[in-house]
Amino acid sequence: MRYAMAIDTKKCVGCSDCVVACQTENYVPHGFCRDWVVEVTNGTYPQLEIEIRSERCNHCANSPCVRCCPTGASHFAEGGIVLVTKTECIGCGACISSCPYDARYPHPDGYVDKCTFCIHRIKNGMKPACVAVCPTKCMYFGDLNDVNSDVSVVLKKRKYKTLIPEAGTDPQLYFLI
Amino acid sequence: MTNRREFIRISLYGAGALAIGAGGLKACKAFSPPEEAGNFDGDLKRTPTYCEVCFWKCAGWVYKTPDGKIWKIIGNDEDQHCNGRFCPRGTGGVGMYYDEARLRTPLIRVEDRGRQIFREATWDEALDNIAAKMNEVSARYGPESMALFTHGSGSSYYTNLFRAFGSSNIAEPSYAQCRGPRDEAFFATFGEEVYSPEITDIRDTRCMVLIGSHIGENMHNGQIQEMSDAIDKGATIITVDPRFSTAAGKSKYWLPIKPSTDIALLLAWINEMIYNDYYDKKYVEKYCSGFDQLKVHVKDFTPEWAYGITTIKPDLIRKTAKEMADASPAVIVHPGRHVTWYGDDTQRIRAIAILNALLGSWGRRGGFYRPAKYELAQPQIPAFKESSKSWQDLFPGKYPVASSVPTNALIDGSIPENNPGYPIKAWVVNATNLLSTVPDMNNTLKAIQNLDLVVAIDTMPMEITGWADVVLPECTYLERFDVLRTTPHRKPALALRIPASEPMYNTKPGYWIVRELSKKLGLESYFPFENQEDMLDWQLKKAGSSLEEMKSVGIKTFQREADDLYFAEDEQVEFSTDSGKIELYSSYFEQNGFDPLPKYVPHEEPAEGFYRLIYGRAPMHTFGRTSNNPNLTDLMDENKVWINPKVAKEWGLQNDQEIWLKNQDGAITDFPVKVRITERIRWDSVYIVHGFGHTQKQMTRCYGKGASDTRMVTKVLVDPIMGGTGMRGNFVTFLTEKTEREVAL
Numbered sequence: 001m002r003y004a005m006a007i008d009t010k011k012c013v014g015c016s017d018c019v020v021a022c023q024t025e026n027y028v029p030h031g032f033c034r035d036w037v038v039e040v041t042n043g044t045y046p047q048l049e050i051e052i053r054s055e056r057c058n059h060c061a062n063s064p065c066v067r068c069c070p071t072g073a074s075h076f077a078e079g080g081i082v083l084v085t086k087t088e089c090i091g092c093g094a095c096i097s098s099c100p101y102d103a104r105y106p107h108p109d110g111y112v113d114k115c116t117f118c119i120h121r122i123k124n125g126m127k128p129a130c131v132a133v134c135p136t137k138c139m140y141f142g143d144l145n146d147v148n149s150d151v152s153v154v155l156k157k158r159k160y161k162t163l164i165p166e167a168g169t170d171p172q173l174y175f176l177i
Numbered sequence: 178m179t180n181r182r183e184f185i186r187i188s189l190y191g192a193g194a195l196a197i198g199a200g201g202l203k204a205c206k207a208f209s210p211p212e213e214a215g216n217f218d219g220d221l222k223r224t225p226t227y228c229e230v231c232f233w234k235c236a237g238w239v240y241k242t243p244d245g246k247i248w249k250i251i252g253n254d255e256d257q258h259c260n261g262r263f264c265p266r267g268t269g270g271v272g273m274y275y276d277e278a279r280l281r282t283p284l285i286r287v288e289d290r291g292r293q294i295f296r297e298a299t300w301d302e303a304l305d306n307i308a309a310k311m312n313e314v315s316a317r318y319g320p321e322s323m324a325l326f327t328h329g330s331g332s333s334y335y336t337n338l339f340r341a342f343g344s345s346n347i348a349e350p351s352y353a354q355c356r357g358p359r360d361e362a363f364f365a366t367f368g369e370e371v372y373s374p375e376i377t378d379i380r381d382t383r384c385m386v387l388i389g390s391h392i393g394e395n396m397h398n399g400q401i402q403e404m405s406d407a408i409d410k411g412a413t414i415i416t417v418d419p420r421f422s423t424a425a426g427k428s429k430y431w432l433p434i435k436p437s438t439d440i441a442l443l444l445a446w447i448n449e450m451i452y453n454d455y456y457d458k459k460y461v462e463k464y465c466s467g468f469d470q471l472k473v474h475v476k477d478f479t480p481e482w483a484y485g486i487t488t489i490k491p492d493l494i495r496k497t498a499k500e501m502a503d504a505s506p507a508v509i510v511h512p513g514r515h516v517t518w519y520g521d522d523t524q525r526i527r528a529i530a531i532l533n534a535l536l537g538s539w540g541r542r543g544g545f546y547r548p549a550k551y552e553l554a555q556p557q558i559p560a561f562k563e564s565s566k567s568w569q570d571l572f573p574g575k576y577p578v579a580s581s582v583p584t585n586a587l588i589d590g591s592i593p594e595n596n597p598g599y600p601i602k603a604w605v606v607n608a609t610n611l612l613s614t615v616p617d618m619n620n621t622l623k624a625i626q627n628l629d630l631v632v633a634i635d636t637m638p639m640e641i642t643g644w645a646d647v648v649l650p651e652c653t654y655l656e657r658f659d660v661l662r663t664t665p666h667r668k669p670a671l672a673l674r675i676p677a678s679e680p681m682y683n684t685k686p687g688y689w690i691v692r693e694l695s696k697k698l699g700l701e702s703y704f705p706f707e708n709q710e711d712m713l714d715w716q717l718k719k720a721g722s723s724l725e726e727m728k729s730v731g732i733k734t735f736q737r738e739a740d741d742l743y744f745a746e747d748e749q750v751e752f753s754t755d756s757g758k759i760e761l762y763s764s765y766f767e768q769n770g771f772d773p774l775p776k777y778v779p780h781e782e783p784a785e786g787f788y789r790l791i792y793g794r795a796p797m798h799t800f801g802r803t804s805n806n807p808n809l810t811d812l813m814d815e816n817k818v819w820i821n822p823k824v825a826k827e828w829g830l831q832n833d834q835e836i837w838l839k840n841q842d843g844a845i846t847d848f849p850v851k852v853r854i855t856e857r858i859r860w861d862s863v864y865i866v867h868g869f870g871h872t873q874k875q876m877t878r879c880y881g882k883g884a885s886d887t888r889m890v891t892k893v894l895v896d897p898i899m900g901g902t903g904m905r906g907n908f909v910t911f912l913t914e915k916t917e918r919e920v921a922l
Contacts (some may be wrong), residue, residue: 013393024268025249038868041855045860
């Protein structure tokens, strides 16, 4: 099993619903977030393009955060989901520095927190909160090893890119372009 | 002018004492993450609601944690408004409940050692006070001197009370400050309005034209969902906007029009449709009247003519006209929603309506569908007291086509210098922050000084509450029953809202507030049900359901009576216009002394060094009402002023530099606003998101953040047809130094 997410930049309107849905679902404290929206404008007036991306942890297959964690708190769970066991986390922040995507934040309670792909939901047959709420349905989630999963189907049909591939982390967020 | 009524910053007096039961802050913290608590949706108690963060009213479920705290709100899968997906504001609606800055107890304005202050009051005292003053005002000036300004689900209670009391002066800012011109224009053309949610069949459209309508930034949930579906299916989007909106970013064509010239573009498109034989001849012949007059009228309005006015190249006008024609009838020239821009807005929307008629999109798949609504049984109540005077008697002959009351007519009628036919002497303001909603703030404040009573009902200490004599704290929509939602859609449906929690603090639901007040006025027979849930149960039983059943489903969708979502192939349709036809040429407007066909009239342009102020929405906020919501301020806590790089260079401005805006009349923003330099705006305009720059200190998270566009709208271009307040005729320049601001003041 290999969980992954695809995000359609052509449909995303940058409303940040994914951010607030994640915050409420996962009790992310105000002032922090596990996912966020990036908007890039290219060109000059009037020849313009905007790319809007809902970003989060890339759940990299080759994760610098897991590798550098001194206590083993950062680890791979089923389907390659990168998780932090907060009781084992000492809040040293090495993972925060190692992440090329700046996907982790120090939780006020003393541990490092990040996107879990809502593992508590997917275990129960639900989609991650961000995917489930998105009004534009621009997010696709599933198992890359299953050719019929939403994410496999859309990646077969569409052109896509990953972010900072040169970091060599083998990221598992795919942006449809 | 000496103020009879001073602005009271609620927080400066008795703020500590206001904290009756400090539940708010604590409640935010005490959760544990779901991975540990094992909170899976299936195990949890959920209660139905429909959202009150905006007017789209999506139906959803409120989930609570095992220890009974409101946790999250999720869309109801069966709801046509949201299809199980709430927007960011609806998802963040929990923040409205947990906001510790909420109003907590009734307040009464009193004089204390020469200073006006609020003192806390019991509900009984506050309502006694209001009832006594209402009776005084009525005895002295007549019941029609009472005016109601209202918004949202609670409106019907206040409306009933006012009509029972004998006043029909009931105004919703959603009319004259928002969609009024659209409703009148579509009514004049098709004999029908476009409703809310709009009856645009976006999901099946092949081409959608947005004129200043920024779907995606305005978070009209169902429309965004359907636009996304349409994009998936390869629909063409054409966006006309001086700003490269998010929607423009999704469009095949962006027409960066010179602001205020849209009518010229629309006339050129109409010309293209007619003179290239693009229009739907069969449809026009069968359903429309006035085609010959229209044809003659637009003869000279060629794309070349429009180019000189709009700056949109003729080739682009032609290409986009062809795109629409190719998609016809599955095409939508979107009527927009907030359309009070330049004072000729009804005529602009008339041009939009005419274009839709030529394309044959009204009543057709992918164009506009026929809505269906569930008609609920209503309890028997005594006949309403006939008001002897209406708003039309304030200024006879004004705004003859207005089918609702323009707020501005009531405000102007509150100022004696305007010589109204009779005086407006008291306001009840429910769930609308008039000072931010209605332009020309000073005019509103002047009106307030002449009133004998101002009552403000809200959940938050909005600016208007600081001017009230009595402030009534309503509980949020998550803590109350409300009327059943019956808004029309593709299928008739009912949606239920029940409280997910007891009201926090000393707050009360709207229905309770009005019914208690009605008792004090001797009008309780107009509210035959002591408890609202009894009324809901009664209505639902009449509808073949029950409160019990609805609690478990939240929404009930019915089949349409007939299979008539679209016009049938050879259907004879009787339109509710005078002629029974779609009126391309409006005899109705002509009879009322207005142009029967829309004309382009040039508007004033900015002077050297000034830029037209355009405002709009951000997807994470609903006007100013969400500005203090902790979940939503996290996403956006201030607005920025969008400035074209060329202009920024000329002024030497940097990104995030704080500046003040000053308009053509010398009005200056209360607070500095940060600069956002972007190619996404024309050089002759600047843009800010509406709803920021709050001046009420108790709004702890948003006080002083960003600039208020309403503060800059001192020049109001009033639509003579229906009283809409055009707000895009204001021009601003930049003050870069604090001292500059002080000198200017």
